[in-house]
Amino acid sequence: MKTSKSVKIISLILIIAIIAVLGVSAAFAGISVRRRLNTVHGDYTALTGLADKTILFIGDGMGENHVKATEAYYGDKTYFTSFGANGFVTTYSNSITGPTDSAAAASAMATGIKYDNGEVSRRDGKFVSTVCELAKENGYGVGIVTTDNLYGATPAAFSSHAKNRNDTDEIVRGQISGGIDLYLGAGKDVYDNYRADFENAGYEFVSDLNAASGERMVIGVFDEVVACDGSDEKPTLEMLTDFATDFFERNFPDGYFLMVEGAHIDKTSHKNDIEGMVRYLKSFDESIKNTARKLISENVAFIVTADHETGGLKYSSESRYEIVDGMFTSKNHTSANVPYYIRITSKPDDYVSDLINKVIDNTDIYRICKALLTRKNVV
Ligand SMILES: [Zn+2]
Incomplete structure (x- = not known):
């Protein structure tokens, strides 16, 4: 009982x-x-073929307050905030707990669909076609430039496919066979092991920027990409971007797609190191300004955005000497929307602004790039 x-x-x-x-x-x-x-997507058909050259600048971890704090620190406006088509981007991933990571966010921007954190342009075991693959199919040159290791989540999502961002060997093997024309970034210690594979695939493999002839596909891998005082062995992002635009203007004058990542905005924000953050954001901005000035007579689309916010940075009109580490409120990524700034040199900013909603999703970055990288006569 x-x-x-x-x-x-x-x-x-x-x-x-x-x-x-x-x-x-x-x-x-x-x-x-x-x-x-x-997730509501905008209609970007009106952007079709508006640029010959599309350059996507991703400030990893760069929220709106990172930009404001940098401007206050240097007492000077950033260049890219002058791009008149601007607004905000939602960054959530398919992972149901917490904010996105760089892999899911970069994969969303590279392929136009959402991912679980950690996934690299591969969902449910299937490779998802990237904007770089689309650009290649449409006859554009394609390049990847980063301050991070080239196998890092953001460059990986644009150039390879993997179940997880930590599957370094799978990521690098995808990069070797992916047909991308130019890779520039850190991670020399890892890439040295694949030197012969890259050379067999037709790449010029260098660790000294000055040593690259740039007459065929190039992979430049360095110990480190620094914020200032760069050298050919330890270059700055400005130096890499300058090399990349020279490379593409010479080899692909009819058009190219370039992804440039300022990864250390995120890395310094995780450490709540505000001085490091502003230095790397300044370098990121200088890279954009130098590129815009160099390509002034060209037909270019500049898209500047971030994958997520890092550090929960607070800013309330502090002056230069009040910019301190304590303005960070977190050591992690947050779910805050990130800003976007777009300029398409063939059209006035107002015209472009009317075509893009004030708040877009990170998957729309893919849609915008896709429209720009579709030539008018092949629609
Ligand atoms: Zn991060």
């Missing part, structure tokens, strides 16, 4: 537990599905 009662109680507890687990799972699944359904 007593035993039977215990069994009933245990059964009841088990049933309640199962119902609770199912309920929580359903709720989580619901959130995931709802997120996908709620």
Whole structure:
């Protein structure tokens, strides 16, 4: 009699537990599905073929306050904020807990769909076609430039496919066979192991920027990409971007797609190192300004954005000497929307601004690039 009662109680507890687990799972699944359904995309057909050259600058971890704090620190406006088509980007990934990581966000921008954190342009075991692959198919040159290791999540999402951002060998092997014309970034210690594979695939493999002839595909890998006082062995992002635009103007004068990442805005923000952050953001901005000045007579689309905000940076009109590490409120990524700034030199900023919503999703970055990289006569 007593035993039977215990069994009933245990059964009841088990049933309640199962119902609770199912309920929580359903709720989580619901959130995931709802997120996908709620992503409204703009119509970017009017952008089709508006630029010969499309350059996407990604400031990793760069929220709006990172830009404001940098401007206050240097007492000078950033160059890219002069781009009159601007607004904000939603960055959430398919992962239901916490903010996005760089892999999911970069994959969303590279391919136009959402990912779980950690995934690299590969979902449910399938490779998802990237904007770089599309650009190649449409006859454009394609380049990847970063201050990060070239196998890092952001460059990887644009140039390879992997189940996880930590699958370095799979990422590098995808890069070797991916047909991208130019890679410039850090990670020399890892890439040295693949030197012969890159050379067999037709690449000029260098670790000294000055040593590259740039007459065929190039991979330049360095120990480090620094914020200032660069050298050919330890270059700055400005030096890499300058090399890249020279390379493409010479080899692909009819058009190219270039992704340039300022990865250390994120890395310094994780450490709550405000001085490091402003230095790297300044270098990122100088890279954009120098590129715009050099390509002044060209037909170029400049897209500047971020993959997510890092550090929960607060800014409320502090002056230069009040810019301190304590303005960071977190050591991690946050879900804050990030800014975008776009200029297409063939059209006035107002014209472009009218074609792009004030708040877009990170998957729209892919759609915008796709329209720009589709030549008018092949629509
Ligand atoms: Zn990060």
